[in-house]
Amino acid sequence: MARLAAILKALWRAFQRSEKSIASLAGNNFFLVAVLFLGKAGSFLFLIIGLVILFPLSTDPLRKIPPSRLGLWPLEKREQVLLRAISPWINPMTWAIVALALWAARGSVTIGLWAMAAGIVAAGFAVSELPLPKGAAMWRRMPHFPGPLDQLIRKNLREMLTTLDFYCALLLSLATALYRLFGPPLPAEAFMAMTVLVTIALSSYAQCLFGLDGDGGWSRYGVLPLSGWRILAAKDVAFLLVVAVLTAPLAPLTGMGAGLMALAMGRRTSVLDPRPQTRWRFSAGASPMYGIGQVILMAFAASSIFLTSWLIIFPCVVFWAGSLWWYGQKLEESAR
Amino acid sequence: MISCRNLTRRYGDFTAVDNLNLEVDRGAICVFLGPNGAGKSTTVKMLTGLLPPTSGSVEVCGLDAAANPRELKRRIGVLPEDLGLFDDLTVEEHLLLTGAVYGLSREETHRRTTQLLHALSLEHGRHTFAASCSHGMRKKTSFAMALLPNPQVLFLDEPFEAVDPVTSKIMRDLLQAASRRGVTIFLTAHILSVAEEIASQIVMIRKGKIVWNSPAGELPQSLEAHYFDLVESPVVEELEWLGSPPS
Numbered sequence: 001m002a003r004l005a006a007i008l009k010a011l012w013r014a015f016q017r018s019e020k021s022i023a024s025l026a027g028n029n030f031f032l033v034a035v036l037f038l039g040k041a042g043s044f045l046f047l048i049i050g051l052v053i054l055f056p057l058s059t060d061p062l063r064k065i066p067p068s069r070l071g072l073w074p075l076e077k078r079e080q081v082l083l084r085a086i087s088p089w090i091n092p093m094t095w096a097i098v099a100l101a102l103w104a105a106r107g108s109v110t111i112g113l114w115a116m117a118a119g120i121v122a123a124g125f126a127v128s129e130l131p132l133p134k135g136a137a138m139w140r141r142m143p144h145f146p147g148p149l150d151q152l153i154r155k156n157l158r159e160m161l162t163t164l165d166f167y168c169a170l171l172l173s174l175a176t177a178l179y180r181l182f183g184p185p186l187p188a189e190a191f192m193a194m195t196v197l198v199t200i201a202l203s204s205y206a207q208c209l210f211g212l213d214g215d216g217g218w219s220r221y222g223v224l225p226l227s228g229w230r231i232l233a234a235k236d237v238a239f240l241l242v243v244a245v246l247t248a249p250l251a252p253l254t255g256m257g258a259g260l261m262a263l264a265m266g267r268r269t270s271v272l273d274p275r276p277q278t279r280w281r282f283s284a285g286a287s288p289m290y291g292i293g294q295v296i297l298m299a300f301a302a303s304s305i306f307l308t309s310w311l312i313i314f315p316c317v318v319f320w321a322g323s324l325w326w327y328g329q330k331l332e333e334s335a336r
Numbered sequence: 337m338i339s340c341r342n343l344t345r346r347y348g349d350f351t352a353v354d355n356l357n358l359e360v361d362r363g364a365i366c367v368f369l370g371p372n373g374a375g376k377s378t379t380v381k382m383l384t385g386l387l388p389p390t391s392g393s394v395e396v397c398g399l400d401a402a403a404n405p406r407e408l409k410r411r412i413g414v415l416p417e418d419l420g421l422f423d424d425l426t427v428e429e430h431l432l433l434t435g436a437v438y439g440l441s442r443e444e445t446h447r448r449t450t451q452l453l454h455a456l457s458l459e460h461g462r463h464t465f466a467a468s469c470s471h472g473m474r475k476k477t478s479f480a481m482a483l484l485p486n487p488q489v490l491f492l493d494e495p496f497e498a499v500d501p502v503t504s505k506i507m508r509d510l511l512q513a514a515s516r517r518g519v520t521i522f523l524t525a526h527i528l529s530v531a532e533e534i535a536s537q538i539v540m541i542r543k544g545k546i547v548w549n550s551p552a553g554e555l556p557q558s559l560e561a562h563y564f565d566l567v568e569s570p571v572v573e574e575l576e577w578l579g580s581p582p583s
Binding site for chain 1: 406417425426430436437463
């Protein structure tokens, strides 16, 4: 147990050094929106509890130990299991979220629900131990794109498809599309709402576009004779392509407007405060307040396009293009 | 081909590179030696336009590196310290990306890619993602990316570390052939035997200052002895507990 205590102590120290303020605690926009709906409970609670458990794993403190180092330490199997189970609780956000979930679900928690939650906890912890590919080997085949950015766009698509954000958005999109096909008719506004939800699920990724490139990728961008806006454009094409595909069965133009806003707003943290991300986790954006601002702007653009006029897409494009140009210059400065 | 005048880089109170003056001729193989933290990588970053100097000037291929970084990048090839690879691209895709970004035609890119994969024994792993490559494969991929655009100057940060002897020999032969054709090569190294074999110019740096700069043939003694004399001598510390029975 002394070994375990020493490792947990070191983890706690490492975690404290990198997470100095509440603002630096990672925030995922979809999680934030889910929290807003938490009080409504009902059947949605199952999904929320899943997110509550999966979200802390997106800031899993155990990540701070390189797997090669962890593998070398002479730990017993029992110690490894305990380390896996205890380490997420080093993150104070885990405690806060669980407390919030318990408070929101007060009085309506049945034994069945607890069993379900326990199952999701187990599954959530197991995700970290799955032998998932380091790169995007399962996404080897990608379409080609014209122009010199072809390989960068393909790479960016692969990166995006190794985040849980994409799968969460895919699930929402598929479920709504199936409901549209086989369920009773829904009011048109429902599709707008679901489109916004799908883009929100993807939006935290727009705050950390370089999060999966790693140090090597970042230094390669510095070496390549490419202007900053083109590097960002390669990121944006991949992001908007995913948005277009996932919102195609819902309200595509609305989705595109929300996607453009997500990119324009997310640009600042992507370029000026790049945050390393981990594959097969939810993207951890900047501060929750920043995420809320991004979500509000996305919802405003989407509802304006859907309820007022499709022409609103043009100011969205202008805003996006302006951010592309401005932060392209900033990227060149920061890559140097 | 490379010219530095009073090149200095400070980080707050710490001076990483201090008044560095250096000239490297066309076709030379300049080996830049020094202990970890001496300022080698900082110098390379300034020479390649990745880091602006605090003061002084750098000229590479006749271009001011600080004023024309993008134009400079078109003319040089770089093997960065961290190799600069994307986990989500395969070995071959890295080379195709390089050709496209440097404006080579599709056919020429494929031709050079095939030749480089063959020359560096990377053919079998061409479809392997960088994330799954061994360190040696990653280094060879980054080396191939530096060569592919046919640069006028090559900057290589520790190219021979962690590569097998055969690959090391192939890389040395390629560099010497490139040098004979007029490509200027500036590389950092820790393996003194390799440095001694290929260098036409030796530069040693210690605590940000150049302590030796001469043609390779003008060293007064073996490179290793000279390095230990000028830069750093090995510390001998007796660890009496090492190898003793566990208590």
